[in-house]
Amino acid sequence: MGKIISISNQKGGVGKTTTANALAVNLKEKGYKVLAVDLDPQGNLSFSAGADTDMSATIYDVLKGELKTQYAVQRGTVVDIIPANILLSSIELEFTGAQREFLLRNALKPLIPLYDYILIDTPPALGVLTVNAFTASDYVLVPMLSDIFSLQGITQLEETIDRVRTQCNPDIQILGLLLTRHNPRTRFSREITGTVHMISSDLNIPVFETFIRESVALREAQSLQKSILDYAPACNAVIDYKTFTEELLEKGLTPCQKARMS
Numbered sequence: 001m002g003k004i005i006s007i008s009n010q011k012g013g014v015g016k017t018t019t020a021n022a023l024a025v026n027l028k029e030k031g032y033k034v035l036a037v038d039l040d041p042q043g044n045l046s047f048s049a050g051a052d053t054d055m056s057a058t059i060y061d062v063l064k065g066e067l068k069t070q071y072a073v074q075r076g077t078v079v080d081i082i083p084a085n086i087l088l089s090s091i092e093l094e095f096t097g098a099q100r101e102f103l104l105r106n107a108l109k110p111l112i113p114l115y116d117y118i119l120i121d122t123p124p125a126l127g128v129l130t131v132n133a134f135t136a137s138d139y140v141l142v143p144m145l146s147d148i149f150s151l152q153g154i155t156q157l158e159e160t161i162d163r164v165r166t167q168c169n170p171d172i173q174i175l176g177l178l179l180t181r182h183n184p185r186t187r188f189s190r191e192i193t194g195t196v197h198m199i200s201s202d203l204n205i206p207v208f209e210t211f212i213r214e215s216v217a218l219r220e221a222q223s224l225q226k227s228i229l230d231y232a233p234a235c236n237a238v239i240d241y242k243t244f245t246e247e248l249l250e251k252g253l254t255p256c257q258k259a260r261m262s
């Protein structure tokens with residue numbers, strides 16, 4: 001049975017999409033069957049994975065109940081993906097009924113036996129889409145920048161996850177905080193890292209030992225819709241994401257049973 005992981009932080013531009021893409025590529029490289037789900041109306045993960053978002057079905061059609069989930073899966077240039085486009089932004093207004101938090105969870109159920117990992121890229125907000133992602137997920141992974149604004153949002157994120165745990169998904173676990181675009185050599189970064197550790201121990205959320213350094217090659221690979229492992233295997237951030245994937249797997253993120261190959 002596949003494990004579902006939301007990559008989430010309500011702050012924008014902290015590396016959610018990049019982490020979803022990099023983790024998907026690395027897990028696939030290790031032989032796992034991986035599905036990426038773009039739940040961000042900006043559709044950046046869909047673009048970087050080489051998915052078509054104009055003519056093909058998207059997660060919006062699935063959540064509206066107009067299409068079986070399987071039919072929205074595309075074989076992207078990087079991994080299998082259910083894409084998103086801007087239409088998804090109307091979900092907040094369109095879905096006002098009871099049980100609306102469970103739409104994604106119900107939609108993904110038939111795919112769980114087919115994949116080892118399902119990675120959900122969430123939008124930079126704590127609205128109905130993110131709550132749907134948390135309700136569907138076994139785990140949440142929180143990328144963050146080493147800056148003060150990122151720190152301020154962590155408590156609010158933790159409260160939202162707590163609320164989902166109480167109301168919709170008692171099993172959800174926070175995997176930890178992943179520092180992205182991090183430069184440990186500046187004094188400021190070191191100071192912030194100290195504060196991150198303080199907050200994380202207050203909230204009982206681990207910080208990953210691996211952090212991700214800044215590498216322009218990541219941006220290039222995304223804009224060329226290429227796998228980061230093919231495009232720039234030796235660049236710092238790509239090496240860091242590989243190490244991070246190992247750390248994640250070592251810390252117990254193993255699927256219950258390898259998915260059957262389709």
Ligand SMILES: Nc1ncnc2c1ncn2[C@@H]1O[C@H](COP(=O)(O)OP(=O)(O)OP(=O)(O)O)[C@@H](O)[C@H]1O
Binds near residue numbers: 013018040123180
């Ligand atoms: N380690 C890195 N090195 C260099 N650039 C990076 C790195 N991580 C992310 N970026 C770049 O930073 C920008 C924001 O990253 P990304 O889109 O992954 O953030 P996000 O949290 O998903 O954003 P949003 O909240 O808008 O969805 C992108 O242009 C991405 O290519």
